[in-house]
Amino acid sequence: MKKGLSMRTRHYFEGYSFISIWIVGFFLFMAIPLGQSLYYAFQELKITTEGLEPTYIGFQHFHEAFTIDLEFPTFLITTISSMLFQVPLILIFSIFIAMLLNRQFAGRALFRGIFFLPVIITSGAVLQKLRDNGAETLPIFRNYNLFTKLNDFIPPSILLPILEALDSLTVVMWDSGVQILIFLAGLQAISIQLYEAAKCDGATPWESFWKITFPMIMPMIFVNTLFTIVNSFTKADNLVMTYVQTVFRESNYGYASAIGWIYFLISFVVIGFVFFIFRKNLTERG
Amino acid sequence: MNSNQRIDRNMVIARHPKVSSLLTSIKKRGLDTLFRLVHYVILISISFVFIYPMLYLMSKSMMQSYDLADATVQWIPKGLSFANYDFAYENLIYVKSFFNSIMTSLTPALIQIISCAIVGYGFARYSFPGRGIWLALVVFTFLVPPQTLVVPLYIFFSELGWINTFLPFMVPAAFGHGLRGALFVLIFIQFFRGLPFQLEEAARIDGASAFRTFWSIMFPLARPAMLVVFLFSLVWHWNDVFQPSLYVFQNAQFNLTQMLTILNGQGEAELSLGAAAGSTGALVTIPTFANRIMAGALLTILPMLILYLFTQRYFVESAERAGIAGE
Numbered sequence: 152m153k154k155g156l157s158m159r160t161r162h163y164f165e166g167y168s169f170i171s172i173w174i175v176g177f178f179l180f181m182a183i184p185l186g187q188s189l190y191y192a193f194q195e196l197k198i199t200t201e202g203l204e205p206t207y208i209g210f211q212h213f214h215e216a217f218t219i220d221l222e223f224p225t226f227l228i229t230t231i232s233s234m235l236f237q238v239p240l241i242l243i244f245s246i247f248i249a250m251l252l253n254r255q256f257a258g259r260a261l262f263r264g265i266f267f268l269p270v271i272i273t274s275g276a277v278l279q280k281l282r283d284n285g286a287e288t289l290p291i292f293r294n295y296n297l298f299t300k301l302n303d304f305i306p307p308s309i310l311l312p313i314l315e316a317l318d319s320l321t322v323v324m325w326d327s328g329v330q331i332l333i334f335l336a337g338l339q340a341i342s343i344q345l346y347e348a349a350k351c352d353g354a355t356p357w358e359s360f361w362k363i364t365f366p367m368i369m370p371m372i373f374v375n376t377l378f379t380i381v382n383s384f385t386k387a388d389n390l391v392m393t394y395v396q397t398v399f400r401e402s403n404y405g406y407a408s409a410i411g412w413i414y415f416l417i418s419f420v421v422i423g424f425v426f427f428i429f430r431k432n433l434t435e436r437g
Numbered sequence: 438m439n440s441n442q443r444i445d446r447n448m449v450i451a452r453h454p455k456v457s458s459l460l461t462s463i464k465k466r467g468l469d470t471l472f473r474l475v476h477y478v479i480l481i482s483i484s485f486v487f488i489y490p491m492l493y494l495m496s497k498s499m500m501q502s503y504d505l506a507d508a509t510v511q512w513i514p515k516g517l518s519f520a521n522y523d524f525a526y527e528n529l530i531y532v533k534s535f536f537n538s539i540m541t542s543l544t545p546a547l548i549q550i551i552s553c554a555i556v557g558y559g560f561a562r563y564s565f566p567g568r569g570i571w572l573a574l575v576v577f578t579f580l581v582p583p584q585t586l587v588v589p590l591y592i593f594f595s596e597l598g599w600i601n602t603f604l605p606f607m608v609p610a611a612f613g614h615g616l617r618g619a620l621f622v623l624i625f626i627q628f629f630r631g632l633p634f635q636l637e638e639a640a641r642i643d644g645a646s647a648f649r650t651f652w653s654i655m656f657p658l659a660r661p662a663m664l665v666v667f668l669f670s671l672v673w674h675w676n677d678v679f680q681p682s683l684y685v686f687q688n689a690q691f692n693l694t695q696m697l698t699i700l701n702g703q704g705e706a707e708l709s710l711g712a713a714a715g716s717t718g719a720l721v722t723i724p725t726f727a728n729r730i731m732a733g734a735l736l737t738i739l740p741m742l743i744l745y746l747f748t749q750r751y752f753v754e755s756a757e758r759a760g761i762a763g764e
Contacts, residue, residue: 162563162564162565163563163565163566165563165647166559166562166563166564166565166568167559167565168559168647168648169555169556169558169559169560169563169647169651170556170559170560170571172552172555172556172611172612172613173552173556173559173571173575173612173613173614173622174571175612176609176611176612176613176614176618177574177578177612177614179609179612180586180590180609180612180614181578181581181586181614183589184586184589184590184593185581185585185586185589187588187589187592188585188586188587188588188589191588191589203592248483251476251479251480254476256473256476256477260750262480262484263749264745264749264750265484265487265488266483266484266487267745267749267752268487268488268491268745269487270669270672271672271738271741271742271745321486324483324486324487325486325487377580381579381580381582384582385582385583385584385679391584392582392584392679395584395587396587396679396682396683399587399588399591399683404588404592407587407588408585408587408588408589410584411582411584411585411586411587411588412585414582414584414585415581415582415584415585418580418582419580422580
């Protein structure tokens with residue numbers, strides 16, 4: 152194949168023409184708004200008849216967020232701690248389910264259909280309604296009888312957290328639809344020969360999980376970790392998310408931008424940490 | 438395939454004269470059955486967790502106040518009544534809200550299929566200077582929380598006069614952005630990367646332009662990826678409450694999820710009224726209103742459920758084929 156310079160420039164030009172719409176969109180809906188919101192974060196925005204009138208106030212909004220505002224720090228801590236608690240659980244649960252579904256068995260299609268049901272309903276308003284009415288948590292765990300019965304054997308200071316963890320387990324299950332799908336796709340890509348070879352060499356299923364399955368699905372673990380974190384940062388019932396909206400509704404634009412940026416920075420620290428953990432895996436793949 | 442081989446090996450052992458090995462094979466088969474049983478028990482119990490809310494919704498939405506007063510009624514109401522549904526259907530202004538939901542979910546989903554496919558194709562099939570940086574920026578846009586951009590985007594759209602229209606949902610989608618647009622671009626990149634290059638070479642030799650090659654050869658091939666993107670985009674847009682509540686303030690443009698929130702607000706108002714009127718009033722209104730909201734919630738997700746019922750098979754299959762899993 153001959154590759155003249157004109158051929159190459161044409162190739163570049165064609166490539167760019169395909170992604171050009173995205174680049175334009177990136178500036179319009181991402182880069183410029185992001186810069187503006189950083190600018191607003193340092194301004195007090197007044198609504199006048201001619202539009203918004205900014206006055207520079209420096210770090211006052213940021214200072215306010217952590218010292219004067221009583222709600223924001225607690226919302227932030229709850230959001231982050233529940234995320235840190237749920238991400239590993241979601242990952243473990245979805246690997247487990249994906250492995251169950253990856254086997255050949257009768258009724259596989261039906262079970263798959265059921266397990267991806269959360270993808271359809273978990274996001275948004277309907278789930279919120281269900282959660283308000285206590286449908287998302289199974290009555291088995293919250294059941295008063297169970298509590299009083301177990302109370303005789305286990306002190307409540309230990310029992311209550313256990314029951315709460317079981318409660319949040321259902322939330323975890325409901326949040327892992329997409330992750331199961333991704334893991335399942337990853338598991339399907341592993342060739343059966345690998346397992347057969349390991350079996351011939353006398354590997355137990357436990358060993359072949361850690362030596363074959365786990366390294367092979369490492370990229371999916373990375374993708375899923377990212378997805379789960381982003382998902383929990385942007386969930387509709389996320390406290391910070393609703394708080395930003397409330398502040399925004401009160402037309403306190405400067406402050407809304409400031410807490411938006413604080414949130415952005417924190418989420419990037421978390422995501423950066425994930426990249427750091429998986430860096431070896433990422434560099435290996437080039 | 439695996440189990441077949443195991444059976445073969447078991448048969449070989451069984452043919453062996455030693456009785457002890459025959460015994461181990463029987464033991465092993467028993468263990469297999471036990472394992473299969475445990476497998477099913479786990480699957481069924483987890484399925485129950487997923488189906489439970491649906492059953493709960495259906496059961497509660499059918500119940501009337503007399504069912505709630507009746508202690509013998511746990512799951513199945515005494516009589517068949519769709520009164521709650523009638524109420525929810527009317528108060529959600531269903532047909533109008535359904536149309537609005539279509540405008541805020543189906544149209545952006547269809548637009549995203551095309552725009553994200555174009556962008557994904559460019560990334561997957563061309564190498565050009567700066568490609569790595571742009572690709573990193575695609576990932577970056579996926580990671581930026583929408584809260585950070587709320588204020589400038591709102592001001593931008595209101596300056597354009599797009600508030601209370603459906604344009605804030607459609608225009609970003611047309612540029613390959615919008616709700617999780619970056620993720621859809623990545624799905625298309627992944628898919629197009631897996632196709633053989635000969636397809637394009639043949640078309641190019643025949644004199645087709647780059648875009649024509651894409652549009653008439655490569656794009657139709659991307660059906661599995663299209664299906665995944667379409668379904669995810671549709672469902673996420675349908676259930677999204679964040680964007681609609683930012684850009685749409687007029688009742689006439691409210692979609693189903695927004696109407697459901699209003700319905701909930703009405704319920705709370707009625708609840709506090711009932712509580713003020715006295716304990717008897719509160720006892721009657723609290724549960725029935727919750728049941729009406731359950732009916733409303735079911736009506737809101739019903740279109741998605743019906744869609745899922747029909748596309749479920751393709752959804753799972755094509756998600757596997759489209760390589761949603763990334764690298």
